[in-house]
Structures are given as structure tokens and as C-alpha cells.
Amino acid sequence: MTSNPYLFAAYAATWIIHIAYLTTIMRRYSRLKREVDELKK
């Protein structure tokens, strides 16, 4: 049971890495959407 913090850390790290990457995709998408809107003007 003393190893449980490691288990939690590994699972948390996995999802932090994935969520961080998904966040960069979403930010790039909103920036592109703004560029598309500007181009349409």
C-alpha cells in the first residue's frame, strides 16, 4: 500500500500529459478559426 502514491502519480501524469496536448490542439484551433474569420472579411 506504501506504493500507492506512485500508482496515483503515474495515472495522473498520463492524463496531465494527454490533457496538456489536447489543450495545445484546442488553442491552435481557436487561433486558426480567428485567422479564417479575418480572411473572410
Added chain:
Amino acid sequence: MKYLFPILVILTGILLSYAMYMALSPNGAPTEQTMGMVQRIFYYHVPSAWTAFLLFFINLGASVYYLIKRCSTADILALVTAEVGVVFCTVVLVTGPIWARPVWGIWWTWDMRLTSTLVLWLIYVSYLFLRKFSSSGQTPVLAAALAILGALCVPFVYFSIWFFRTQHPQPVMGGGGSIDPRMLHVLLINWLAFSCFAFLVCWSRFRLEKLQREVDEAHAMRSLMDDPAGSRSTR
């Protein structure tokens, strides 16, 4: 077709939640006797590695296809699979030391499996840097050549524990070791869940990259139309 992506996102979310429940609950996979609960890192560490390897092989196929046909869709697919593959490989490199610390007593050792995985990660990170910072028209070709080199390292990483004396355990598949069928079942569920997740991330990233290229083209066209004299004076 409009609702396909959101439906797949929901289904993948359910599958990932079920896979996590199976990985963490004693009802799913039994607790390993020697390592205890910390062994359950295995259900995230190994499927992440398999997903990364799968993405790197798709990257290889797309890169070879690009070199032969010069197809821009293959080029985008190569870029996307490399990027998502690096994310999964990062998960492997982070969860591995977290598992190693309580089991081996050390965070890291320069043994062949760990070192070759780090080298593989560095190759694909350099691939992404090349694609991001090189402005040469030959960038996709150079990147495709680098991708072939990277993919050649994947079998070496997987089988390195056969050829060298390492601290890392034998591979689950094809390693001659045995695994409890319930553990194998949970492992495969997690791999399926991570593969579906990787597919959806690749899909989103593919659409984003396609849009990015269309916007870049539109910017180039607009600057040509806005400043035709400037474009003539550079000749």
C-alpha cells in the same frame, strides 16, 4: 456524418473509464503478489508504448508513401502520427521511472531498453523540430527520411531486452513469459481504449493541420494579390 465524431468521443470516453476501472479494481485485474498495487502502472505504461509503436509504424507507411507519390495527405498523416506518437512515448518515459522507483529503488538506469526508448523519443522530437523550424521546400522529404530511421529503431527498442542483459522485464507478447489471463484481458482493454483515443486525437490533429495549410495558402494568395509590384521586384 456530422455526429460521428462526438459519438466516437463519447464511446471512447466510456471505454477509457471502463479500462481505468478494470486496471485499478481487484475485480478487473488481480493484484500482483510481489509488487502489489504499484504493478497496476503496467496497464497504462505498456498500452501507451504499444500505441506509440503503432503510430510510429503508421508514420513509416505514410512517409514511404509520401516519398513515392508526393501526396500531401500522406505528409499530413506522417506529421500527425509522429506528434501523437511522441505524446504516447512521453507517457511511457514518465510512467516507467515512476514504476521503477518503488520496484527497483531507482528512477532511471542506462540499460538498453530505457536508453533506446529515450533515443527513439529524441529521434521523433527532432523530426517534429525539423518540421516546425525548417523553411526549406525539401522539409517533408527530409522528415520522411528521418521517419524511416526512427521506425527502424522501433523493433530494436522492443527486442532490445532479448539481445542485451537489462533490468527491464521481458516483453508481454513474444517474450516467452507468462501472464495471468485476467491481467492480459485488462491490458488488451486498455490498449484498445488508448488506441481509440489516439485515433480520435489523430483525427482532430489531421483536420487542424489541413485547415492550417489551407489558411497558409490563402495568406500567400492574399499577399500576392495585395502586393503584385513587390512580388515582381523580387525577380
